[in-house]
Amino acid sequence: MSQATEMLQRSILVDVRSMCNLEENDDSFDKQLIPLINSQLMVAHQFGVGGNAFIVGASDTWQDLLGPNGAKLAAMQSWLGYSVKLLFDPPDNASVLKSYQDQIQKFEWMLCSKSQSEGTVKEYVTEKQATVYDELYDY
Numbered sequence: 001m002s003q004a005t006e007m008l009q010r011s012i013l014v015d016v017r018s019m020c021n022l023e024e025n026d027d028s029f030d031k032q033l034i035p036l037i038n039s040q041l042m043v044a045h046q047f048g049v050g051g052n053a054f055i056v057g058a059s060d061t062w063q064d065l066l067g068p069n070g071a072k073l074a075a076m077q078s079w080l081g082y083s084v085k086l087l088f089d090p091p092d093n094a095s096v097l098k099s100y101q102d103q104i105q106k107f108e109w110m111l112c113s114k115s116q117s118e119g120t121v122k123e124y125v126t127e128k129q130a131t132v133y134d135e136l137y138d139y
Contacts, residue, residue, distance in 0.1 A: 019081030
């Protein structure tokens, strides 16, 4: 299995937990993390990445979010991780905070640029996500 395939099959929530310095199997903060992840996914959609996607738990993968060619957008993992970390547990140190903010801006620029140049995954929504969305909002 290629590295790109492995990345796409990983859980979004588990990866974000790890970026927030939580144990990968520690679900005690999921009620706080999932809304933060989803709010950041809305931001990503605004700059053209990820479709109108959201997660509901640890079973949602990067491929669910980014589609089969999502490995081209590997910076999305870092962007989402840093963005959620800043919202969930912001650093006390101003230098570290500035460093995270700078990295987030760089990733946003890369993702916007990649999305605009290739028209990558802006409207990719899986059948699974559409079904969950319909159930949540009674369509």
